[in-house]
Amino acid sequence: MKLSPDETIFWQHGFVTINLTIVTTWAIMLLLVVAAILITRKLKTGIRISHWQSILEMLVTTINNQMEEIGLKNPKYYIGFIGTLFVFIVTSNLLIILPWYEPPTGSLSTTTALAISVFLAVPYFGISKTGIRGYLKTYIKPTFIMLPFNLISEITRTLALAVRLFGNMMSGGLIIAILLSITPFIFPIVMKALGLLTGMVQAYIFSILATVYIAAAVQGAKKSGKQNSL
Secondary structure, three states: OOOOHHHHHHEOOOOEOOOHHHHHHHHHHHHHHHHHHHOOOOOEEEEEEEOOHHHHHHHHHHHHHHHHHHOOOOOOOOHHHHHHHHHHHHHHHHHHHHHOOHHHHHHHHHHHHHHHHHHHHHHHHHHHHHHHHHHHHHHHHEEEHHHHHHHHHHHHHHHHHHHHHHHHHHHHHHHHHHHHHHHHOOOHHHHHHHHHHHHHHHHHHHHHHHHHHHHHHHHHHHHHHHHHHH
C-alpha cells in the first residue's frame, strides 16, 4: 500500500526525481490555466452572461466576502494569492473521483510547499502595506521579550498548516484503499463522497488560515505604524 504519491517514481537521476506528485501537480496547474483562459476570454458586463462566468463571479464574490469578514479591507489585493490556493486545493481534492488519481495534497512535499508559500506571503503583504520597519516592529510587540516567541510562532504555524492538510488527505486516501481491499464496492463509493467533502473543508480551512495570518500581519503592522506616527 502506497502512503504517498511520492512513492511512484517515473524518472530519477541523482537527486533529481520526477514522481507522481510532481506530474499531477503540474497537470492540475495546466488544467487551471487552460480553464482560466477559456472562462475569461469572453467575459461580459451585460445582463446575459455564460454559466461559467456566473460560477466565476460567485466564486470571486464569495472569497472576497470571506476575506472582508476576516479583516482584509481590500480583498482584491489578496485574492490572486488566496483564491489560487483555494482553487488549487479544491481541484486537487475534487479529482479524487477518478479511479486512477492520487491527489498531490496527499504528499507532505506538496502541503509543505503550500505552507511555505503562506509563510512567505505573510511578510510580503505586511511589508507591502507599511514598509519593512513597520512590519518588523510587530515582532517586538508589546515588548522585545516576545521576539523569540513570535519567530517560533511563524515556524510552528507553517508546520501546522503543512501537517494538517497532509494528514487529513493522506488518512482519507488510506481509508479508501483499505476499504477497496476488504469490503464490497459500495463502501468505497461512500468514502469517496466523504473524501470529496473532506477535501472541500480542508481547502476552506487552509485558505481561511492563510487569510487570518495575512490579516494579522497587515493589521499589526498598520497599528504599529500609527503608534509611531503619534
